[in-house]
Amino acid sequence: MDRGGIDHAGVGRAWIDGRPATLDAAAAEAGRLLADSRLPVIAGLGTDVAGARAAIALAERLGGAVDHMHAGQLLRDLDIVREARVMLTTPNEARVRADTVLLVGPDLSVAWPDLAPRLLDAPMGHEVVDGARHVFALCPGRSPVKRARETIEAIGRNAGELPDVLAALRARLAGRPVGKLSVSAKRLDALATALQAARFGVVVWSSASLDALSIEMLCGLVADLNARTRFSGLPLAPADNAAGVLQVCGWMTGFPMRTGFGRGSSEHDPWRFDAVRMVESGEADCALWISAYRSAPPPWTRKLPTIVLGAVDVDASNASHVHIAVGRPSIDHDAVEYLAATGTLAAIVASKKNDSLSVADAIGRIAAHLRPDDRPC
């Protein structure tokens, strides 16, 4: 055990109203706040799979609601699945097979810093006959992705042009004429031809910087291209294990986050169970904010009884009534989380293992102060 590391991280410490407290006292106070609450919201949810399981079970038990700090972004991608048609692929599959990659929108290397080394510049699989990978960027903005050796051809510049450029590209792929654009018809047609010539093309985007309409157009474009060749989509997952928490929420409740349990059954409503709205409107009267990967503060302004399970020793005099420091998943303790490189849940051995508290541990201690319940957690 690396005890020095614990002190450094401030893990294993707790505060009540800004004053240092024992873990037991903090857990008891958190339990009291939640038990007294009419409608608690469990938000942030930046945690590993075990933390998400515990948090959702706690929300069910309390009749509260769950939200994730990146739910808005995640739901933009999920909405297409729920309302339309999608073809998706995995980062691994794109790496070994994509001979054509279309990067869409700005800030993709923010969404996935390993995009170039893991995908664009990686060697293709032996089953791909001719090994050159063609990469295009649609409206990449001012900080485009760079490859180690080859250049990436940019079509369009500003993200604001993206919906128009996408619509025009889709029209050209269907052989329909397009009106005047910032991008020349010749370049657009050359891109359309290149996409149609792909053996396996992959469109990469991040819903952090795309609106719902653009994502839907992209998915339609991918579906169209499959009439003759093979194409698929690769949406990049948001940070803070949002994609992992989405999976847990899906299997435990049938729904994504922004799901409530207040009426005795689970209900999903992206507007009603948006944690910020619930807090600002006064509907939620207690918040459990979870941010184990980094110390992101709650995004609302209204004051309400708040319990924070936070990554590191953030300013203990802050507004939270109870603060329990927790370890960082996969750094301070072993964790299951969504792995961007594989697009799957994976069990990660901690890189600096210590005896810090996990979110699941912390919730277990808080739950021990609630009334007993026969439902399994």
Place this chain on the structure above:
Amino acid sequence: MLTCIQSGRVIDPANRRDEVGDVWMHDGRIVDAPQGAKADQTFDATGKIVMAGAIDIHSHIAGANENMGRLMRPEMHHPGHEAAPVPFPFSDAVSSTFATGCRYAEMGFTFVVEPAVAPRQALQAHLELADIPIIDKATLAVLGNDDFLLDLMRKRESPDAVRNYVAWTLATSRSLGIKVVNPGGAAAFKANARAFGLDDIVPFYGVSSRAIVKALQRAVHELGVPHPLHVHCNNLGLAGNVDTALATIAAAEGLPLHLAHLQFYGYGREGECGFSSAGARLAEAVNGAKSVTVDVGQVMFGDTVTISSDVLRQFNARQQARPRKWAIIEGDGNGGGIVPYRYRADDFYNAVQWAVGLELFLLIDDPWRVFFTTDHPNGAPFTAYPDIFALLMSHELRAQWISSLPAAAMEVTTLASIRREYTFNEIATMTRAAPAKLFGLSDRGHLGAGAVADIAVYENDNDRAKMFRSAALVFKGGDLVVRDGNITQYRFGRALTVRPGQDRAIERRLADYYDARYGLRHDFMKVPDNALGRPDPFELVPCAD
């Protein structure tokens, strides 16, 4: 604690028992009636039917594809379960892990196999299974479209290499067996093929679908894995595909082979629509191939979601999505597709499908070789099982259904002419004794001394559907978990696995492969016990020597 279930009709085909009598249990196991001892607890089963807990050998209840199905259809999670033990209303096709365990237990099922887990998704599948209460469960790992296997075959490597790879996959993904889904078809789809048959050749790799089946069948057999290779054949759902199924049955060549959801391959090309039942021909072939086992994949009418690792078939079926939305996942190896679908009683094709399934149940004469499935949720949600039991047990009930279905559809099947009715003994064989044998489980599927005390007690109601829908009593590992169709206790079962021996050299080779191809450590797909959040989450089933 010594518990006795008294004076029920005990139906236990594995032990050739069918009589009114008692069943005793102690510390979670069934015991012989103790001499002179008095039970601490007794349950009166007079007039009731006592069977072992039921086993579902093929039901898609966990994993990334199933979860995509859940997330895709929020509109299906509607209220509608008055009998639910807790007020969590989920639809059955894509129910939550919690509801899945509850609904299965209420029907007297105590062990369910999720049959299609990509090795890379094994951790997620096991996490989901770990959140399914009450029942035991297991997974089958999907191989046969993965580059590593196909490349071994391309290079004409020895059967030893394939065997070691299969053993490593079973151990790493914590599975109970191996399934192949449209062998080679998903790999061919990657090279833009839109159809793929048993003797078609996978581009680049130069191997046929048949060769993949044979290589995996042999490997599984030689490793002593109790469950034979589980095959989802090529050409699922297509008119005339009975030829594919017949050829695959012939390809078993006397070695064990399991064909999944055979109903979806029971189609001829007769009749005005060029679509007819070939159920009778297929049943005859199964009757003659003693090393072959099958499950049915019965269709029932209603709304569902089809969830399959057969990415090629799902891609081709996407236009039939009802409602019109779908997801095709181009994954490592197989990938998969999620396509919502509505089976309609007034639809000619759907009515033929319904009849083909029942023909297979009724014309395959050995209940030890035909298994009860709907390929949940592909043919129907598992909650439709009680209605299917009722159909199998009553010619009259079938006749009623037939009279309400399109006459043209009924003309291209033999169903109306079949008078057979399943007995309780045959139901118990098909859903208890035979599945335990199929997976090599000596302590499940029966009521003899030493068996795990998984027991279902039913009212002997003439309404068979009602009877099987909510068991009077269910015991899991000796714990009373259901009374009068309601959950009385939550507990968590375990996942059953096999771990045949393997040569360590394969480990090094896989490490090099994953590093070179993916830039990843080969153990990124491991499923450690401590990741699942349940004490003692696995149970090991021995392999043959």
